[in-house]
Amino acid sequence: MKKQFNRMRQLANQTVGRAEKxxxxxxxxxxxxxxxxxxxFVSHNTHKRLVSCLQGQLGTDTEKRHKKLPLMGLSQTMQEGGVQLGDESVIGKMLEVxxxxxxxxxxxxxxxExxxxxxxxxxxxxLAEVEIPNILKQRKQLAKLVLDYDSAKTRTSCLQICTALPQKRANTHATMSW
Structure with a gap:
């Protein structure tokens, strides 16, 4: 319980911005x-806006995409035989060209496109969907590891102080017994 309390206190100190960071x-x-x-956020919105500017559908097969382009209207009509003009006429040749x-x-x-x-x-x-979320995830992991490091450093310094105290007492008792 005390260990959890100390950990939460350290986390609060780090987020508040103490000088011991x-x-x-x-x-x-x-x-x-x-x-x-x-x-x-910006790269995600830019991606969405650029996709909306495309005339074809994003990520579909190139052949399907090609057929669905608005420019293919007259060409497809001519191929399907929708226009029945003789090859001899000027309008027929013009439509073909x-x-x-x-x-x-x-x-x-x-x-x-x-x-x-x-x-x-x-x-x-x-960038928006993979790289930045990975960086933010690693940043949170780094914060946790730094918190663990600070905790270990505090425990180590406490242990050094605790072990130094009995030696000082022993030294003071030794000098007093003279």
């Missing part, structure tokens, strides 16, 4: 923890 739990480190939470152009544009857009996903969105998501 160890170097590991400096105020700078506590400020960094607050900043890490802010960085996690426009369909091919939209198909190429959608391919370029898909490649661009995949590159954005690979270069920006995946690292942002990794």
């Amino acid at each position: 160890t170097e590991v739990l400096s105020d700078d480190l506590l400020q960094i923890e607050k900043r890490m939470e802010l960085v996690r 426009c369909g091919e152009t939209e198909s190429r544009l959608s391919t370029e857009l898909l490649q661009h 995949l590159q954005i996903e690979r270069d920006i969105l995946d690292p942002l998501n990794q």
Whole structure:
């Protein structure tokens, strides 16, 4: 019971900010923890907003993604035979060229979105969902270990004082007996 009380007192002293804080739990480190939470929040929101800007669906198969792009509308209509114009007509040829152009544009857009996903969105998501929570978890573990270190250091100094007292008494008794 006394051990738990001492541990809670040490924890309270560390969180309040006594001058006896160890170097590991400096105020700078506590400020960094607050900043890490802010960085996690910002990177999470940035990831969500960038995903909403994409025209394709995030993480789906590239072929499905390509077919669902808005630019593929005319191209798919032409492929499915929705427009029944003779190959001889100027409008038919123009629609065919426009369909091919939209198909190429959608391919370029898909490649661009995949590159954005690979270069920006995946690292942002990794940072927000994996890296920062791991850092914060290790920070809490570090605080616990520092608390244990402080407790052991206090016990050690107490033991040294307790063992030094009987020796002083013995020395004073030895000098008095002369």
